[in-house]
Amino acid sequence: MTKVIVANDLVGLGKVAMTSSLPIMSACQTEVLPLPTVLLSSHTGDFNNIYVRDLTDDLKGFCKQWEHLDFKVDGLVSGYFKSEEELKLVGQLARDKEIPLFVDPIMADNGRLYQGFDRNYVEAMKDFCQQADVIIPNLTEAALLTDTPYLEAGSYDKVTVEKLLRDLTKLGPRKVIVTGISFETEKMGLAYFDKETNETVYLMRKSYQSHFYGSGDLLTAILSAGYFYNLDLLKVCDLALDVMDRVLSSTLSDGRPLKYGLCYEPHIGLLFSGFNALLEEKNEK
Numbered sequence: 304m305t306k307v308i309v310a311n312d313l314v315g316l317g318k319v320a321m322t323s324s325l326p327i328m329s330a331c332q333t334e335v336l337p338l339p340t341v342l343l344s345s346h347t348g349d350f351n352n353i354y355v356r357d358l359t360d361d362l363k364g365f366c367k368q369w370e371h372l373d374f375k376v377d378g379l380v381s382g383y384f385k386s387e388e389e390l391k392l393v394g395q396l397a398r399d400k401e402i403p404l405f406v407d408p409i410m411a412d413n414g415r416l417y418q419g420f421d422r423n424y425v426e427a428m429k430d431f432c433q434q435a436d437v438i439i440p441n442l443t444e445a446a447l448l449t450d451t452p453y454l455e456a457g458s459y460d461k462v463t464v465e466k467l468l469r470d471l472t473k474l475g476p477r478k479v480i481v482t483g484i485s486f487e488t489e490k491m492g493l494a495y496f497d498k499e500t501n502e503t504v505y506l507m508r509k510s511y512q513s514h515f516y517g518s519g520d521l522l523t524a525i526l527s528a529g530y531f532y533n534l535d536l537l538k539v540c541d542l543a544l545d546v547m548d549r550v551l552s553s554t555l556s557d558g559r560p561l562k563y564g565l566c567y568e569p570h571i572g573l574l575f576s577g578f579n580a581l582l583e584e585k586n587e588k
Contacts, residue, residue: 304334306333306334306376306377307335307336307378307531308376308378308379309328309338310393311338311380312339312340312341312343313337315345316563317345317346317516317562317563318563320346320383321382323520327525331528331575332532332579333531333532338379339358340382340385342354342355342356346517359385366395369396377531378436380405384409387423387424394430394431398434403531404434404436405438405530405531408428408431408440410425412443413443414443414455415443416447428447429448435476436477437478437480439526440479440482441482441483442481442482446467454467464484464494465496465503472498477497477498479495480496488510489509491507491509493505506537511555513561515551515554521546521550522547525539526540528578532581533585534582539578542574545573545577546567546577553566
């Protein structure tokens with residue numbers, strides 16, 4: 304069983320970030336070591352009076368102990384950080400213990416930075432991504448990381464996307480996955496680029512005309528688990544999108560407000576069996 308550090312925010316209500324990473328990665332037969340960056344009573348979309356606790360000092364304590372413990376992990380998955388200082392702390396931990404990084408550079412969406420972030424944070428994230436094996440930005444984050452204009456829906460083609468993917472590999476990662484790609488109204492998915500093979504692959508599924516909280520977290524959890532098992536990442540992407548399609552459909556059918564999170568629990572079995580099949584396929588080779 305692989306052992307992976309997950310550095311992300313911990314949220315009480317809304318089933319996002321580390322709250323969803325734990326059960327999803329466990330279903331992918333991955334032992335998770337939580338490294339919380341921020342504590343929130345709920346996620347920040349459609350909720351009011353949110354309690355937020357900056358865990359920078361706590362993060363320092365985690366890193367200080369872990370740097371001196373003789374334990375091995377297979378990788379580190381990163382998500383939301385409160386500050387540049389937290390990025391540097393986790394980056395140093397990864398360097399000191401020679402831990403491969405799978406980075407979700409959470410900082411922006413829909414053409415704009417999230418509240419509390421500025422250009423200094425973008426530059427710090429660029430530095431952090433230089434250490435990464437894999438990065439998985441959305442289109443907004445990809446534009447910020449490459450200092451290029453944001454690609455709005457309907458304004459780009461495959462040539463534009465493929466230039467963006469290659470520009471992202473110049474930061475350092477060997478593999479890049481850009482999410483939120485859509486060339487037609489009914490379909491949405493991701494673009495995958497492998498620097499070693501110079502190959503770009505697009506994987507698409509049905510597009511749901513709703514905003515789902517935590518969908519990116521679910522995708523990152525599955526893909527990073529597959530990567531640190533050294534599975535065929537394209538096959539893991541296919542599995543992740545199949546599971547995601549069912550989760551989104553169930554979430555809409557459930558009928559409750561979308562701010563309360565994804566209805567992924569009925570599909571944990573599907574994820575486990577699909578991931579296990581990929582593990583067995585790898586072991587047979």
